[in-house]
Amino acid sequence: MSYCTATYRLHDPKADFHKKAESIAVGLTVGSWTELPQAKRTAMQKHLGQVLHVDVHEDLSDADRYADITIAYPDVNFSRDIPALLVTVFGKISMDGRIKLIKLGFSESFQSAFPGPKFGIEGIRQQLDVHNRPLLMSIFKSVIGLNLDELREQFTLQALGGVDLIKDDEILFENELTPIEKRVEICARAAEEASKETGKKLLYATNLTGRTSDLKQQALRAIDAGANALLFNVLSYGYDVLHELSSDPEITVPIAAHPALAGAMYPSPHYGISASVLLGQLMRLAGADLVLFPSPYGSVTMPRDENLAIRDELISSDLSIKTSMPVPSAGIHPGLVPVILQDFGMDVVVNAGGGIHGHPMGTAAGGRAFLQAIDAATHNIPLSDYAHSFPELQTALNIWGGK
Amino acid sequence: MSYCTATYRLHDPKADFHKKAESIAVGLTVGSWTELPQAKRTAMQKHLGQVLHVDVHEDLSDADRYADITIAYPDVNFSRDIPALLVTVFGKISMDGRIKLIKLGFSESFQSAFPGPKFGIEGIRQQLDVHNRPLLMSIFKSVIGLNLDELREQFTLQALGGVDLIKDDEILFENELTPIEKRVEICARAAEEASKETGKKLLYATNLTGRTSDLKQQALRAIDAGANALLFNVLSYGYDVLHELSSDPEITVPIAAHPALAGAMYPSPHYGISASVLLGQLMRLAGADLVLFPSPYGSVTMPRDENLAIRDELISSDLSIKTSMPVPSAGIHPGLVPVILQDFGMDVVVNAGGGIHGHPMGTAAGGRAFLQAIDAATHNIPLSDYAHSFPELQTALNIWGGK
Numbered sequence: 033m034s035y036c037t038a039t040y041r042l043h044d045p046k047a048d049f050h051k052k053a054e055s056i057a058v059g060l061t062v063g064s065w066t067e068l069p070q071a072k073r074t075a076m077q078k079h080l081g082q083v084l085h086v087d088v089h090e091d092l093s094d095a096d097r098y099a100d101i102t103i104a105y106p107d108v109n110f111s112r113d114i115p116a117l118l119v120t121v122f123g124k125i126s127m128d129g130r131i132k133l134i135k136l137g138f139s140e141s142f143q144s145a146f147p148g149p150k151f152g153i154e155g156i157r158q159q160l161d162v163h164n165r166p167l168l169m170s171i172f173k174s175v176i177g178l179n180l181d182e183l184r185e186q187f188t189l190q191a192l193g194g195v196d197l198i199k200d201d202e203i204l205f206e207n208e209l210t211p212i213e214k215r216v217e218i219c220a221r222a223a224e225e226a227s228k229e230t231g232k233k234l235l236y237a238t239n240l241t242g243r244t245s246d247l248k249q250q251a252l253r254a255i256d257a258g259a260n261a262l263l264f265n266v267l268s269y270g271y272d273v274l275h276e277l278s279s280d281p282e283i284t285v286p287i288a289a290h291p292a293l294a295g296a297m298y299p300s301p302h303y304g305i306s307a308s309v310l311l312g313q314l315m316r317l318a319g320a321d322l323v324l325f326p327s328p329y330g331s332v333t334m335p336r337d338e339n340l341a342i343r344d345e346l347i348s349s350d351l352s353i354k355t356s357m358p359v360p361s362a363g364i365h366p367g368l369v370p371v372i373l374q375d376f377g378m379d380v381v382v383n384a385g386g387g388i389h390g391h392p393m394g395t396a397a398g399g400r401a402f403l404q405a406i407d408a409a410t411h412n413i414p415l416s417d418y419a420h421s422f423p424e425l426q427t428a429l430n431i432w433g434g435k
Numbered sequence: 436m437s438y439c440t441a442t443y444r445l446h447d448p449k450a451d452f453h454k455k456a457e458s459i460a461v462g463l464t465v466g467s468w469t470e471l472p473q474a475k476r477t478a479m480q481k482h483l484g485q486v487l488h489v490d491v492h493e494d495l496s497d498a499d500r501y502a503d504i505t506i507a508y509p510d511v512n513f514s515r516d517i518p519a520l521l522v523t524v525f526g527k528i529s530m531d532g533r534i535k536l537i538k539l540g541f542s543e544s545f546q547s548a549f550p551g552p553k554f555g556i557e558g559i560r561q562q563l564d565v566h567n568r569p570l571l572m573s574i575f576k577s578v579i580g581l582n583l584d585e586l587r588e589q590f591t592l593q594a595l596g597g598v599d600l601i602k603d604d605e606i607l608f609e610n611e612l613t614p615i616e617k618r619v620e621i622c623a624r625a626a627e628e629a630s631k632e633t634g635k636k637l638l639y640a641t642n643l644t645g646r647t648s649d650l651k652q653q654a655l656r657a658i659d660a661g662a663n664a665l666l667f668n669v670l671s672y673g674y675d676v677l678h679e680l681s682s683d684p685e686i687t688v689p690i691a692a693h694p695a696l697a698g699a700m701y702p703s704p705h706y707g708i709s710a711s712v713l714l715g716q717l718m719r720l721a722g723a724d725l726v727l728f729p730s731p732y733g734s735v736t737m738p739r740d741e742n743l744a745i746r747d748e749l750i751s752s753d754l755s756i757k758t759s760m761p762v763p764s765a766g767i768h769p770g771l772v773p774v775i776l777q778d779f780g781m782d783v784v785v786n787a788g789g790g791i792h793g794h795p796m797g798t799a800a801g802g803r804a805f806l807q808a809i810d811a812a813t814h815n816i817p818l819s820d821y822a823h824s825f826p827e828l829q830t831a832l833n834i835w836g837g838k
Contacts, residue, residue: 060606063577079580109579111608113646115671120606123668123695127729127737133699174466176512177482203463203523205514243516244647244675265526268518270673272647292522295529296536300703326530334530 033078035104037137038121039085042101043130043302045094050086053101056125057081061109081105100134112145114271114318122305130302136313138351143317147279148353151286151321153379156357159260159286160196160233165410166369166378168402169197169359171385172204179209184218186395191226191234193388193399197322197381198223199263200239202290212238212250213257220258237261237288237322240277244269248276251283261286264320267293267310271318278319288359289320298338307338312345315356322357322381329371330363336375343376359383366405366415366425367434373409382406392427401428438507440487440540441524445504446533446705448497453489456504459528460484464512484508503537515548517674517721525708533705539716541754546720550682551756554689554724556782559760562663562689563599563636568813569772569781571805572600572762574788575607582612587621589798594629594637596791596802600725600784602666603642605693615641615653616660623661640664640691640725643680647672651679654686664689667723670696670713674721681722691762692723701741710741715748718759725760725784732774733766739778746779762786769808769818769828770837776812785809795830804831 040056042049058065061081068076085102092098103121110116122133138146149155157163170190175183190198198219206212216238223234238254240247240262247269251262266274266289277283291311297304298311311325323346328336339360346356358380360372365387372382382402391398401424408418408425416435419426429435443459445452461468464484471479488505495501506524513519525536541549552558560566573593578586593601601622609615619641626637641657643650643665650672654665669677669692680686694714701710714728726749731739742763749759761783763775768790775785785805794801804827811821811828819838822829832838 062579063604076580108610109606109608111610111645115647115668116608116644119668119671119695120608122699123605123671123693126696126698127694127702128698130702131698176465177479201466202526203512205512205519205523207511207514241519242514243679244518244673245651245679248648265518265522268522268526268673269675270647270671272672276646276648290526291530292526293529295531295534296525296707297699299530299706303702304699304707 034107034139034141035082036107036117036121036139036142037084037102037104038133039100039102039135040125041098041132041134043096043098045097049088049099049101053083053086053103056101057083057103060103060120060125061105079106079109107139107141112142114275114314117142132300132302132304132306133309134306136309138317143351143353146275146317146353147319148351149316149319149321149356150278150283152354153347153357155354156235156286156321159235162196164378165406166373166376167196167357167381168194168399168406169199169381169383170195170388170399171199171383172201173385173389175201175204175210177209180214180218183210183215184222187219187236188222188226189395190388190399191223192229192396194230194232194403195234195388195399196232197235197237197261199237199288202239202263202265202292204239205241212254216254216257216259220260235261235286237263239263241265244273247273248280248283251277255283255285259285261288263288263290265290265292266315266318266320267291271314274315274318274320286321287319288322288324289315291325294325306341307334308341308345312342316346316351316353320356322359324359324361324383327360327362327364329360329368333363340375347379355379357381365432365434366401366428367432369402369405370409370415370434378410387432391424392431393424397424397427400424436481437510437542437544438485439510439520439524439542439545440505440507441536442503442505442538443528444501444535444537446499446501448500452491452502452504456486456489456506459504460486460506463506463523463528464508482509482512510542510544515545517678517717520545535703535705535707535709536712537709539712541720546754546756549678549720549756550722551754552719552722552724552759553681553686555757556750556760558757559638559689559724562638565599567781568809569776569779570599570760570784571597571802571809572602572784572786573598573791573802574602574786575604576788576792578604578607578613580612583617583621586613586618587625590622590639591625591629592798593791593802594626595632596799597633597635597806598637598791598802599635600638600640600664602640602691605642605666605668605695607642608644615657619657619660619662623663638664638689640666642666644668647676650676651683651686654680658686658688662688664691666691666693668693668695669718669721669723670694674717677718677721677723689724690722691725691727692718694728697728709744710737711744711748715745719749719754719756723759725762727762727764727786730763730765730767731778732763732771736766743778750782758782760784768835768837769804769831770835772805772808773812773818773837781813790831790835794827795834796827800827801831803827808837
C-alpha cells in the first residue's frame with residue numbers, strides 16, 4: 033500500500049484529539065467505517081486513511097492547547113496531481129475549526145508524476161557559471177508606467193553592477209508600454225552589452241502573466257524573443273499550472289516562483305497552510321527552480337525558523353527531484369550578507385531591490401557593493417575590513433549598517 | 436480614469452493607518468511618489484493608487500484596534516484577469532503584517548472581460564423547470580471505493596427521492612472504478628429511469644478533476660457522455676481556470692463551485708481573504724452558476740453574517756452579470772428548511788448529505804422529507820403541522836428536530 037501523508041496542527045481547549053484524528057482519517061477517505069458490514073470493510077480497507085501520529089501538547093493554557101496529527105491517505109484515492117492531493121487532505125477539513133496544514137509527505141508513487149525543477153540549484157549555477165558563492169539577484173524598481181527606453185536604462189544599470197539575475201516586478205502585467213516580447217528583446221540585448229563590460233552571464237526572469245491557457249504560448253514567445261528565465265505568480269494560478277509549465281519540454285528556461293498571495297495562507301498560527309508547505313514542499317514538487325519568500329531580515333518579514341523550514345524543504349534529500357534555489361527577499365542590504373550565508377549557506381540568492389537602487393553611488397554601485405560583500409563573506413573576511421578597499425561596500429555599510 | 440478597489444482590514448495597536456494607506460496606494464502601484472520629480476509625477480499620475488477611505492476603529496483594546504482601508508487601483512496597471520487583480524491588490528501586501536482583504540470593487544472596464552455565470556439562478560431554474568421554491572441538492576455519501584453498480588444504486592435512491600440536483604463528492608477523482616465518462620453515462624441513464632417515476636428533471640454535477648490543461652477536454656467528454664452539470668474545486672486550480680471554463684461556449688452546462696481549501700484563507704480575523712470575497716465576489720465573477728459554502732447550521736460552520744455576506748455578493752445587483760445560486764452546505768436536515776428560507780429567501784439550494792442518506796426510512800424517503808419541508812415552509816405552514824400527513828417528514832423531525 034502506498035500513502036501520502038498530511039500533518040495538521042489543531043488548536044482546541046478540550047477536544048479528544050485521538051478521536052478527532054480517527055474522524056479525519058475516516059471522514060476524508062471512506063466516509064464511514066464502524067457502521068460498515070465486515071464484507072464491505074474488507075473491500076474498503078485499501079481506501080481507508082490511517083492515523084500515524086497524534087502528538088498532544090497538554091501542558092498549556094486552554095487557548096494554546098494543541099495537537100499535531102499525521103494522517104496517511106491511500107494514493108489509490110486521488111490522482112497524481114497537486115489539486116487532487118490538496119483537496120483530499122485539506123479541502124473540506126480546512127473549513128472545520130482551528131486547523132493548519134503544517135507538513136506533507138509524498139509517496140514514491142505520487143512523486144513519480146513530478147519531474148521537479150528542470151534546472152534546480154546546480155542547473156542555475158551551470159547556466160551562470162558561478163559555483164563558489166551565493167548568487168545575486170536584483171529587482172526592478174517601480175516599473176509600472178515605464179516605457180521601453182526607461183526599462184532598458186534601469187536594466188542596464190543593474191546589469192553593469194554585475195548581478196547574476198534580474199527579475200521583473202511581479203505586478204508588471206502585459207501592458208502597452210512594455211509588452212513581454214519587446215521587454216525581453218531589449219533586456220536581452222542590454223544584458224549582452226553589459227556582459228562585454230562585466231564579463232558575466234545574466235538571467236532575466238520576465239513575468240509570465242495573463243490567461244491560464246495562454247501561459248505556455250506566451251512563455252514560448254518570450255523564450256523565442258530571448259528570455260532565459262521566467263517569473264511566475266504561482267499561487268494566483270495554482271500549483272498544477274507551474275507543474276505543467278515546468279515539466280513541459282518546450283519550456284527550456286528556469287522558472288522563479290513568486291510568493292504573491294502566500295500571506296493569505298501562512299501567517300495565522302491557527303488556520304491555513306505553513307510557509308514550508310506552500311513555499312517549500314509544493315513549489316519544489318511543482319518544479320520551481322528558484323523560490324522567492326519573505327526574508328526574516330526586512331520590514332515584510334517571516335520568522336527565521338519558518339524561513340529555515342522553507343529552505344530545508346527546498347534542498348531536502350527526502351525527494352529524489354532536483355533542489356530549488358532559496359531566494360529570501362525584502363529588506364536585504366549588503367551588511368546582511370554574512371547573516372544570510374550563516375542562515376542559508378552558499379546555496380542562496382541574495383535578492384535586493386532598495387538595497388541596490390538606493391545606493392548613494394547609484395544602481396550599478398549598489399550591485400557592486402553586494403558582490404563585494406558576498407566576496408568578503410564567502411572568504412570569512414569581516415565586511416568592515418573588506419570595505420577599506422571598496423568604496424561601494426563602505427558606503428553601503430555607512431548608510432545601512434553591518435560589519 | 437477607471438479603477439478597481441480593494442478594502443483591507445488592518446489590525447495594529449499603534450499604526451498610523453492613514454500613513455499606512457498612503458504607503459499601500461503608492462507601494463502597490465508606482466512604487467514611489469514623493470521623491471519623483473514633477474515631470475515624472477505628471478506621467479505617473481494615471482498609474483498611481485488612490486486612498487478612498489480610512490476608517491479607524493480606535494476605541495478598542497490595543498489587540499483589537501483596527502482600520503478598514505479602501506484603495507483604488509488604476510485598471511491601466513493590470514490585465515483584466517483575476518490573477519492579475521489579486522496579485523496587484525494582495526500579492527505582496529498579504530505578507531505584510533496583520534492584513535485581511537475584505538472586499539473588492541470591480542470597474543466596468545474590468546468586468547467587461549467577465550461574461551459571468553452562463554446560467555445563473557434563472558438559468559438553473561429553467562433547466563429544472565422549478566420556479567417557486569428553493570431547490571434540493573443531494574450529495575453522494577462515501578463514494579470512494581464504490582464500483583459503478585454501487586454508485587448507480589446510490590444515485591437512483593437519491594433521484595427517486597425527488598431531489599433537483601445530485602453532486603459528486605469533491606474527493607472523487609479520476610479512478611478506475613468509476614471513471615468520469617462511465618459514471619456520467621450510468622447516472623444519466625439512472626436519472627432518466629427515476630424521472631419516469633418522479634416526473635422531475637435532475638441535474639447531476641460530476642466532479643471535474645485532473646491536470647489543468649486537460650480540464651476542458653474532460654468536461655467536453657463528460658458532456659458528450661450526458662453530463663448536464665459540473666462540479667469544480669475552484670481554489671485548487673485558481674479562479675482563472677473557472678473563468679476560462681465558464682466563458683467557453685463549448686461548455687454548455689452549469690458549473691457548481693466547491694469551496695474546498697477556502698478554509699485556508701477566510702477564518703482568521705487577522706489574515707487572509709474574507710469568505711464573501713472568495714466564495715461570493717470572485718466565484719460569481721469567474722462564472723460559477725452555483726456556489727457551495729459551509730452553512731451556519733452544522734458542525735462545519737461559518738458565522739451567519741459571513742454566510743449572508745456571501746449570499747449578498749452572489750445575488751448583488753452591483754454586477755451586471757447573472758446571479759449565482761447560493762448553496763449553504765453541511766449539517767442540513769429537514770427541520771432547518773424554514774430557517775434556511777428565512778436567511779436566504781427562495782433562491783437557495785437546500786443541500787444535504789447525512790440529512791438524506793441518514794433518514795431511518797432510507798435515502799429516497801430522506802429526499803421526500805426535504806421536499807415536504809420545502810413545501811411546508813414555502814407555504815408558511817409549520818413543519819410539525821405539515822408532518823401530520825407526511826411520515827417521512829415526521830420521522831425526520833423526530834430524529835433531527837425542527838418545528
